[in-house]
Structure formats: structure tokens, C-alpha cells
Amino acid sequence: MTEDRRDNQQLRLTSLVIVISLAAVSSVFFAAGIIHRHRQLLPNGLEDRINPNTASAASLARLPGFGRVKAEAIVLYRQNFSASGKEVKPFKDALELDKVEGIGQKTVDNISGFLSFN
Numbered sequence: 001m002t003e004d005r006r007d008n009q010q011l012r013l014t015s016l017v018i019v020i021s022l023a024a025v026s027s028v029f030f031a032a033g034i035i036h037r038h039r040q041l042l043p044n045g046l047e048d049r050i051n052p053n054t055a056s057a058a059s060l061a062r063l064p065g066f067g068r069v070k071a072e073a074i075v076l077y078r079q080n081f082s083a084s085g086k087e088v089k090p091f092k093d094a095l096e097l098d099k100v101e102g103i104g105q106k107t108v109d110n111i112s113g114f115l116s117f118n
Contacts, residue, residue, distance in 0.1 A: 048116075049114055049115055049116035050062075050063065050114060050115055050116065051115070051116045051117060051118065052074055052078075052091050052097060052115060052117075053078065053089045053090060053091055053117065056075070057071040057072050057074075057075045058071070059071075060074055060075070063111045063114055064110055064111060064114070065107055065110045065111065066107075066111065069102065070100075070102055070103060070107070073100050073101055073102050073103065074097070074100050074103070077090060077099065077100045077101075078090050089117070091117060092117060093117055094108050094111070094112035094115050094117075095108060097111075
């Protein structure tokens with residue numbers, strides 16, 4: 001009888017280890033799927049987020065709802081900002097993009113998920 005009990009405990013322990021291992025492997029694949037889907041959501045083949053403090057007009061023009069005119073407006077704003085002698089970046093976050101002529105809150109809302117300010 002004690003041998004049956006020991007075998008039963010061993011079986012429970014083995015089952016628990018298998019369940020925990022499957023949960024760990026599943027979470028890794030789930031996380032990898034989220035990252036892969038996130039990369040697919042970026043527009044026009046963008047694989048990384050765009051930093052409006054450093055990006056070229058061509059890169060900025062690839063943002064959704066953007067074009068050459070808005071992209072060049074950001075670059076011009078940056079140039080004027082740096083010419084003013086300020087040593088900080090022109091944009092700390094997406095909300096500050098509405099300082100640029102032609103970029104309103106709706107545009108900021110549409111592109112904020114595609115931007116990085118690092």
C-alpha cells in the first residue's frame with residue numbers, strides 16, 4: 001500500500017512538472033507572437049518606431065496619414081528649434097508634435113504608437 005501511495009505521489013509530481021513546463025513554453029510562444037504581430041502592425045514596412053527628433057523627412061513621410069508636407073514641417077520645426085540655441089530635444093513626447101504647423105491632435109493620436117522618443 002505504501003508503494004502505491006509513493007507511486008501516486010510520484011505521478012502527481014511528474015504531472016505537475018509537465019503542466020508547469022507547458023505553461024512556461026506557452027507563455028514564451030505567446031510573447032513571441034505578440035512581438036511578431038506588433039512588428040506587422042507598423043505601417044509601410046517600418047520595423048522600428050520612428051524618432052521625430054532625429055528621423056529624416058523620408059522616414060517621417062511613411063507614418064500613417066503623413067506625407068511629404070507634414071514630414072518636412074517636422075524637419076523645419078526641428079531646424080528652427082535648434083537654431084534658437086536650445087540644447088534640449090524639440091519633442092519630449094507625441095503630444096508636443098502639435099506645435100508643428102499642420103499637425104493636430106487627431107494626427108498625433110494616429111501616429112503616437114509608431115513613435116519613439118529615446
